[in-house]
Amino acid sequence: MARTDGAGEALMMDEVMISGVGVVSCLGPDAGAFWTGLGSADGMPARADDPDAHMRLPLMYKVTAPLGPDPRPGGAGGAPDGAPDGGPDGGPDADRARRFAVAAALEALRDAGIDPADAATGPISVVVGTGMGEAGSHERAAGAGTAGAGTAGAGTAGAGTAGEAPGEDGWRPTFTIAAAVAEAIADSGGAGGAHAPVSVSNACAASGFAISAGADLIRAGEADVVVAGGAEAYSRVALGCFNRLGAIDPLRCRPFDADRHGTVFGEGAAMVVLESARHAAARAAAAGPESPHGAPGPAGRYGRLAGAGWSCDAYHLTAPEPGGTQIERGMLGALAEAGIGADDVGVVVPHGTGTELNDVVESEVLRRLFGERAPRVPLYSLKAAIGHTGGAAGALAVAAAALILRHGHVPANVAVGELDPDCPVWLPRVAEGPPSGRYALVNAYAFGGNNVSLVLAGPAR
């Protein structure tokens, strides 16, 4: 079965539509603030609000907007950040990553015009990427002097809910964000996913893989609606280890800058609603709510997730393979799965972290990919605006790409200094649009050489 979109392009029934976007970032609590902020961010981090962060550069792009309430029974309220740290048992800093994730997931469903309680929606599967899960809560417990056997376990608020294992011995697992998102959807009346919620932890590529894995569920005919994305919050251990590795820039996150000295972490979450073309078509006739981003209809309003390419360097624990062979294979795989060539790509949201070799290798592969057209393909260097959001970075990049394609222009990049001559990329400083191609390429890379590239096809115009 197939249908055609407005451009006459055949849409197979197992194709993956992007119907909703939700974002929590340092730019604000929702996708609207994110989109607005992309073109106006100052790109400056702040010092982490952690007196126990004994490290040279405790810098973060922190989410400071009021958060939604912790969905757990007895969970923390929606107080603004900066209030006293409540640790894992409550308070505004408790379980930040899961709260980011839940807020973004529920926003994405609203944006998609999908009511989980509507019987026509059917099961909603959940796939979430995160590098650190709720490690921050465990760390704060130790920092508050409350560490000890069972201290953060049995009897804490919400024990027995998605964030707490139901075991009798009080195990408090770290990677509960996907379960929390699924629980929040169930609390909204959802029937439960066709699959159990899946937590993917491929470090800084985690949510890129999560979104691709969610799309695979649809392509394989196993799900019709998937909420997929990623979330990350401040982790003392992650930031400390990056300090130890000498991978933090002392000033800010400035990918492709000749003077860059590493990255700077950020907090945030992004979720997309992936929907089978069949499901989208079935509800396309129904009037949906207007998107806050101005889209005319809810189903597939952001176009399609057209392709994904996976690869692994299998080379070094932390450094990219200098020749970029595997990241190039990932990009080519994504283009091939989308059935397009490099000339069809109108914008790239790169991985671009600010770490020295990563930016050089990615730039060189993009130059090879686009050939003589490379200087005219605009990049939106997202991490310069919101920092490196770790396991959420791929999802935030997908959200940025989806919004770029939806709105039809590339926001002005955050200014960096002089570009590295070994990074021959174009970072437009004024809004560019519309992209010369209908497709966006998103890259996400990670420790261990875990690489994923995604191709988004813009909506029909």
Add this chain to the structure above:
Amino acid sequence: MSGQRGTAPPGTDLVSTDLVVTGVGVCLPWTDRAADAAAEPAPGAPDGWFDPKVRLGRRGYKYLPPACQYLLAAGRAALADAAGPGDAEAGGVLASVDPSARGVAVGTNCAASRLHAEMNRTIIETDADEISPALAPFFSINLFGSRLGAEHACQAFNLTLTSPRLAGLDAFALGARAVRLGRAEVLLVGVTEDAVAPGEGGMAGAEVGAVVLVCEPESRARARGAAPRGRVVTRTRAAAGPAAGWPEVGWPAPDSGGPPAWVTRVPPGSGALAPMRHLAAALAGTVPVLVTAAGPGALGAALVTPSPGTAAPSTVTGGIAAERGEALAGGTR
């Protein structure tokens, strides 16, 4: 746990049915044998049970975190178990597979727990610069599986799954689906765990060790003369409750046709290793087994169908082996 009779699903919506397990590797404090992997251990592990110099080699492994060492050892054992005639001379089971077609999917919940706790303490009490540079990268939990992939030049993909308790079943499902979608030809699926950090609670259910499976299309296994250990089909479902039986995990009701199987409900532990241990043991058995487990808001199951004639004798009397005995003695099969 209890034994009961059920039926295999008439089909599967999750996993390539032509994918077979050709190698099983086990690295547990009490055994390296798949047939004994289902024994319920005492919490923790005896000191010195794993010597990386003996198990992995004298150079390059000593400073890896324990859960990484366990996974590497289980991986080597699985590949050795998967060897067919001539594979050793050809350079190993993977020698005929292009690196770009070798995929890895690893599940873990607690591989980095103790390491994180130690790093956190170091930062609080001294400074991040006091963290060992060799261990610092392992704050990222995906490096445990990535090290396995690097050891065997697996460049198709390297997935790390962390869903509480069901990460191993997820690893199998996502890895197998990726094979079905053409992202790889051969798959290493594993779980590795180390003891939980004190602050995470759950010490009594702590899990230590690793299991790795080698999976490949049956046609490929037959072509190289390897005997499949069996098939595994997984299924998970978003639902609350304890480890369950057939209907709870969404498979057809018992006795609706298909081969019979015994049900093993895996007790909840502090990690994702237990379901994979039972899965490995079932592959060494003689009858199909449905291994079921529960995580927060999630149920999962793996239907394990061992190949005829590949059973390995069990040397333990507890766990799954005893359960089968009881079920058989009770006349339910």
